[in-house]
Each structure stands twice: as structure tokens, then as C-alpha cells.
Amino acid sequence: MSAVTKLNERSREIFRLIVDAYMETGEPVGSRTLSRRLDLALSPATIRNVMSDLEEAGLLFAPHTSAGRLPTEAGLRMFVNGLLEVGRLTENERTAIEAKCAALGRSYGDVLEQATTTLSGLANCAGLVMAPKQDDRLKHMEFVSLGPNRALVVMVSDNGMVENRVIELPAGLPPSALMEAGNYVNARLNGRTIEEAKLFIQHELEQHRAQLDALSQKVVEAGLATWTGGDDAGYLIVRGQARLLEDVTALEDLERIRTLFQTLETKESLMRLLEATNKGEGVQIFIGSENELFGLAGCSMIVAPYANSREQVLGAIGVIGPTRMNYARIIPMVDYTAKIIGRMIG
Template sequence: MIQPFRSGMVTELNERSREVFRLVVDAYMETGEPVGSRTVSRRLGQQLSPATIRNVMADLEEAGLLFAPHTSAGRLPTEAGVRLFVNGLLELGGLSEEERRNIDGRCAASGRSVGQVLEEATELLSGLSRCAGVVFAPKVERSLRHIEFVHLGPGRALVVMVTEDGLVENRICEVPVGMPPSALVRAGNYLNARLSGRTIDEARSEITTELESHRSQLDELSSRVVAAGLATWTGNRTEGSLIVRGQSNLLGNVTAIEDLEKIRTLFEMLEAKDSMLRLLDATQIGEGVQIFIGAEHNLFANTGCSVVIAPYHNSREQIVGAIGVIGPTRINYARIIPMVDYTAKVIGRIIG
């Protein structure tokens, strides 16, 4: 019977079992093929016989850390086994000064927009990891300079918003039928007094509290206009972009048709906005780089893929996006984890 994986299991393995397990996972990471007892014996320098190693591997299989894809084949690590390896046995590498300079140079913001920098960073991670690079870039909230409401017809008004950097954004909102122009002017004046130099997200809570407690000194019609105007920006967080580069790195390593379809389905799911948000939310459960192996995140269940992803922050330490690498479960975690971590920090410094 396969035993459930426990996070403390690595300390429960004796030294011989840990070494055999580590060598099995190391060999699998290199080749992607099942690992036999003779391979492990050679890597141990003949310290243990193949028969002894087979017994250890059988115990590891019973513990749920290894499995045999075929009766006569060697063993492969389960997803729980890969997790145990990453959490307890992996020795992280470090980035060389040349790699750091490469990332710094490729991500430099001089003369480029944030979007262009993010695309370059994603392309860079894909190339360095030989996997797929991915970045989620939410819609940037800009501070506002001016807002006004323009009457369009019965029950409709245009909300015109001008940001401090000169961007003009227009949206249509519903207002009470028969709304006098003076109510639209009062609503605009009220919002300008509270939004100027701030983003809507920064001011929304204050404005909503004022409206609900009737402390805004606005008449009912103007209050309804303000509420309608704010509602046009509700859910702004779902507006963003997903940049994926290097999909061919994943697709090119897949031979079985059914596995190819799983990878294609994964990329289709990633394009869905709710999936992007779930992936972004997943980066907020802990500090720094997050690693999801296979079914640990439902986006990657049954795909044979893992994701190494890290959030990047603005100058106020708010998470504003995430960048990472998607690859097979046997990706080079020791190299990719510090690479993703450093790139996320560089992006955070650039976007400020």
C-alpha cells in the first residue's frame, strides 16, 4: 500500500535510503528515463550491490516516493518524491556574475516600456532555462489628474479619466434616467477632490465609506453617479496580460500525442483570465519563489509539468505581477530557482 507523503519524511529516511533516493532523482533529472539499480550502484561506486539497492528502491516505492512505469523497468520519482527532493535534498546553485549582468542588461528599462521589459525578461528566462518563460503583468493603475462625467443620453454617461502621465481613458456607465447635468458636475467635482494624484484603488475605500455613511455632502443622485463611475473600474484586477515565450521548448520534448494535447490545453488554460489570477494568487501564499509540481496546482495536473514562479513588487512592496518558468517535472530546479528569484527582483526594481 502506498503511504501518503509527509513533509517531514526526509528526516525519517535513513542515510542509505536518502542517498539511493537522491541518486535516482538526480539520474532522472538528467535523462528523463527510468533509473535501474545498476545505474545507482555505479554512481555509488559499487558500495552497495544491485540487489540491496533494489530492496531500498522497493521500500521507497512503498513509501510513495518512487514508482515503476513498467514491471521490468527501473524507477521514476513520483510528484511527491520530486517535492521531497526539492524541499529536503536539493542543493541550490548560485548565479554567476556573468549571469547576473546578462539579466540586468537584458531587463534594462532605458528607452523601453514596462511591457517591453517584461517581454524581454520572459524571453530571457525561456532561453536560459530551455523551458517556457511566463509573466503575468496586471493592468497598471495610474494616478489620476482629472475625471468628469459627460451626458450621453437617457440613463447613460461617459466617464472621462485623465491620468497624471496624460493617458485618457473613457468608459460608459449607467446613470438614473432624467439625471440633470448639475448632478454630473457635482459627482465629477467630488471625485476630483479625492482622486487627484491617487489611483482609484487607493481612494475607493475612503469614497465608499463616505457614501455609505452619508458623510459625502452629496445629494442622492450625485452619489449614485459616483457609485456608477467607480463600478466601471470594479474588477480592474482581471485586466492584465499574460506573456508566454518558449512554448516550443515544452512541445518539442513531447512525443506521445496525448501528452502533446495536455501541454496545448495547459497553454489554453493559461490564456484564460481566471487562470492567470489563480496563478498570481498562488505566488502570495509564501515568501519569494513558489514551486508547484504537477497536481499541486490544478493548472498543471496531469501535464507532467512544474512551475517555478516568483512575484515582483512595486516600491510600496505590493505584489503587482509574477514571473517564472514552466517546464517538465525534471527541470533543473537548482539552477532555475535562483534565476527566477533574481529576475523577479530586477523587474521589481525597474517598475518601482
Template sequence: MNDRSREIFRLVVDAYVETGEPVGSRTLSRRLGMDLSPATIRNVMADLEDMGLLFARHTSAGRLPTDMGLRLYVNGLLEHGNLSKDEQARIKLQCAAGGRSLPQLLEETTGMLSGLSQCAGLVFAPKLSEPLKHIEFVSLGPGRALVVLISDSGAVENRVVDLPLGLPPSALVEASNYLSARLIGRTLEEAIVEIGIELKEHQLLLDELSRKVVELGLASWAQDMNGNPGGALIVRGQAQLLEDINALEDLERVRHLFSALEKKESLVRLLELTKTAEGVQIFIGAENELFAQAGCSVVMAPYKNSRQQVVGAIGVIGPTRIDYARIIPMVDYTAKILGRMIG
């Protein structure tokens, strides 16, 4: 694009972000600092449409940016704004732990981010990625047991495993003692590697029933980490999305969005992608299969612990016309402050 086309394209997107409405040539001619006629502007907009950057809902209507156009805008034309001191102070205050548990901290921070951004807030925290200090099997009756895992910070994770019928209480005690000796001071991932080697090399000094308990627990944890990503997923502020029906075009799109938000397994996979990347990640409209039908954008950033390990991701979801210039630095700043707070 030449300078003239770039400026016209930028103004179309700026107007769309501001109003959610199509932009016509006469509106642009008033906003442009150049002396261009509406006819000239229409020709430029037609060229931009041929390039796949703009589209018109109706023949006689103004233009809107496509998902590809928004991507170009975000990657190459967007100038990030700065958070106000009040916004920075609010984020710092909200993230200050103040005796709250980690789940409370994440939930309240997500609600705060939703309020500041006027979007729905999302946060994902993997299951117990920190060292553990206790594990215990608690019988729930024939064929079932509750596994209680407690981390060094006091975070608790419970899960239910299926066991062979007729298993004696002594097998649960022996399995608990065996696993505790290998889990204490290690993360779940680290312990699973060691236990897996012992299982493979038949080095477990356990009776057959206790060994079976360990194998079932190991299979459950490995599945969570490899096949079905586990973790705490919190979504707050969905009602914010109902405030902007025009930007989402119609209630049908809102329905698709709420349906997508309920599919937490797919959403966790999206957040897992964020965890493996550096900095803020932006998924726009059809770029992301999960929200293609809803016409939404997701802005996410990973947060790290004191060892600079990525332990989760936080961000927002909203219409594709969200204020990227304001929300991108907001999500980035929140992720960094949250990482400092969790240590």
C-alpha cells in the same frame, strides 16, 4: 527515511532530472558511495515506492519520482546552485530599461529567461497598478466607447465599454472630466473605492446619462479586478518544450500543455497566487490542476516596485524534470532585478 533511503532517493531524482529516464538498481549501485548490492537497492526502492515517492512505468523498469517525491526533493533535499557571473550579467543587461516601454521590457526579459532556462517563460503584469494621469472616453459609434487610461509612467491601457444607445458626446466629456478629477494621482483601485462611495451615497454631481457612463466604466474595472483578473500575460519560448518529448512522455502531453497555455484566464489565476506569496513558488505536476494533464512544473516569483508592492510575477514552465537547483535561483534573481528596473 534513514540516511541510506534518503541518498538512494536523491540519486534517483538527480538521475531523472539529468536524463528523464527511469533509474535501475544497477545504475544506482555504480553511483552510490556505499557498498550495497543491486538487490538491497531494489528493496529500498520498493519501500520508497510504497511511500508514494517513486513509481515504475513497467514492472521490470527502473523507478521515477512521483510528483509527491519531487515535492519532497525540492522542499527538503535540493541544494540550490549559484548563477554564474555571466548569467547574472546577462539578466542585468536584459532588464536594463534603456528607453523601452514596460511591455517591451517584460516581453524581452521573458524571452531571455526562456533561453537561459530552456523552458517557456511567463510574465504577468497587472493592469495599471500605478497612479494615473489621464482618462478619456472616445466614441466608437452607437452604443460603444473606448476608455483610454494613461499612467504616470506613460503605460496605456484601452478597454471597450457598452453604453446606452443615443448617448450624446457631452455625456462622454462630462464623465471623462469627472473621473479624471478623481483618478489623477491615484491608482485605479484607490479611485474605484472613492467613486463607489459617491455612487452609493448619491453624491455624484452629474446628469443621469453621464452618471450611467461612470457606472458602466466602474463595473467593467471592478469585474477585471475581482471576478476576472486582468493584466498583461506574456508567454515566450513555447518551442523549448518540444525539445524534450521524452520528459513529457509523448506528444499527447505536449498537446495538453499547449492547450493549457492558451487558457490564459486560468494561467492568470495561477500567477495571482504567486503574487500573494513570498519568494519563489513551485507548482509540480498534478499539484496544479491547470497543468496536471501535461506533467509539467511551474517556477514563479513575484516582483516588486520601489515601494515594495508586488506588481507582477515572472517565471518558467517546463517538464517536471527541470533543473530546479539552477532554475529556482535564476527566476528569483530575475524577479529581483526586474523589480529594481521598473522602479
């Protein structure tokens, strides 16, 4: 029997009102406030008794000896799993997500960044996207000059995905070297992944170093090094931290969020979170310290995996916010954005 079904109707209603008030204000709720909001005719003394029972059950706690109650992380989990009524996106919200993602064409990185920014703006939280190392086989690579000492590297995979990267060039590099470097790389791609191509070229450079133009060699090495690969397990894009911090006034909450960002930026934690997200179906919700990945309370994360047309999971997108975030509104937003990303990347 779940914790929700063990509660009678009166206890469920009081608990729901406490959680609703917490998500709205972040402040403890007292019995007198609840007596005015309840449809049931209950005295403050009766409400206090129910709150005491909920506290003994581990669903509420009193932050101060005098005042009302706040939901515990276990209480929030029970609320999300058993009492939350998930809303629906408005037509305007759907249109905004679709339009802003679609406007960026087929660039994988740009789609992810724009989707994260859009989700952050709509949810009023910090948006994030996690993506593993890409092992697509390359079909073409091109170097385009962007002026003195800078170039755009355009990489096209065999499935049609395009990745653009800006790199710094050695000073004084002649324009012809970019074309020569592109021809050199493309002649050796032959359906290899970026890592395979990199290893192959490095091996060839070692064997024929004296026969190759030194500047072209530097361009090749710089271009290949820009891809996420090698010892780097993946990358993390975070957008909208300012929106999250606007909603957090307490210094202790701010510090928790900063710590969480630092934790997520480590390779091991990033991939563990991505794996945990991929194991479940649909939207995954991590509340406070209930997941060992975080090791701290005060923050929640709502994430959903996104997949390509072959149903291969490529990453996850979601938001980070205080535990009192608007779950009912944000859950469908994350779910829909993940579906749009999957549709865009094909």
C-alpha cells in the same frame, strides 16, 4: 518529522541518484545503473529492496513492469524541499538579465516581455509573466500617428510609468483629429484611473454626442479600449514555448503542456495562480497535479512575485517546463529576475 528525515543515508542517496538521472534523461533508472553510480558498495539486490521501500512510501513508481523507477510528484516535492542544493547564478547570467531588462527603459510592458524572453532563453523553458489589472492614475495621454490607419497611444501614470499601445484608426482620419482627441482626453483625466476616465468620457459622449466630432470620438474610444481593464482581470505573457517543446519528445508530455497553457490563459486561473504566488514569500514551486489549479501531471512551474519600491506586489514571473526541469539552476534565475523587474519598475 519530515519525509526526508525518515529516510536513512542509504535511502536518501539512492533516491537522490534516481531523481538526478530522471532530470537528466527522463528515463527510468534500474538497480544495476545505480550500483555503478553509488559510492556505497551495495549489490543490485540490496538496491532493489531500497527502491521497493521508496515505492511503498509513495516516492517512486515503476512506469513498466520490467524496468527501473521514476520519482512520483510527491517524491519530486520531497526532493525540492529537502534534498535540492540550489546553485548560484554566474556573473554572465546576472549581467544578461540586467542588461536586457535595462535596455528597454521605463515601459512596463516592454520590461515584462523582455524579462520573460530572457528568462526563457537562460532556463531553456517557456517563460511567463502574470500581471494584474493596472489601476494607476493617469497624468497624460498622447496619440502619435504611425501612418495610415494606425496610431501609438502613450499613457503616463502619476507615478511616472509609461505604457505604449498601438491601435487601429478609422479609415481617412485627419492628422488633426489625433491632437484634438489627445487634448480632449487630457482635459478630462484629472488623476483618474483609465477605467474612471473611460466611464467619465463615455458618459459625456452620451450627453454631448452631437457636439463632438465623430472621428475624434472613435479615436478616444479605441485608445481607451486598449488598456487592460474592465472585465479583463489581467494579462499573461508567454515566451519561449519552442524552447520548452524542444525538450519534450513524448507526445503525451506535449499535450499536457498545451493543456496547461490553455488553462493559464483563462482569467480565473491566471488570477488564482497570481494570488497563490503572492501569498508565499520568495520563489513558489508548483509540481504537476499537486496543485488543484493545474488538474494535470507532467508539468512544473517556478514563479516569484515582483514588487515595486513601495513593496506592493504587481505580478509574478517564472517558467513552465517538464517536471524534470533543472530546479537547482532555474530557482535562483527566477528569483533574481523578479528582483530585477522590481528594481526596473521602481
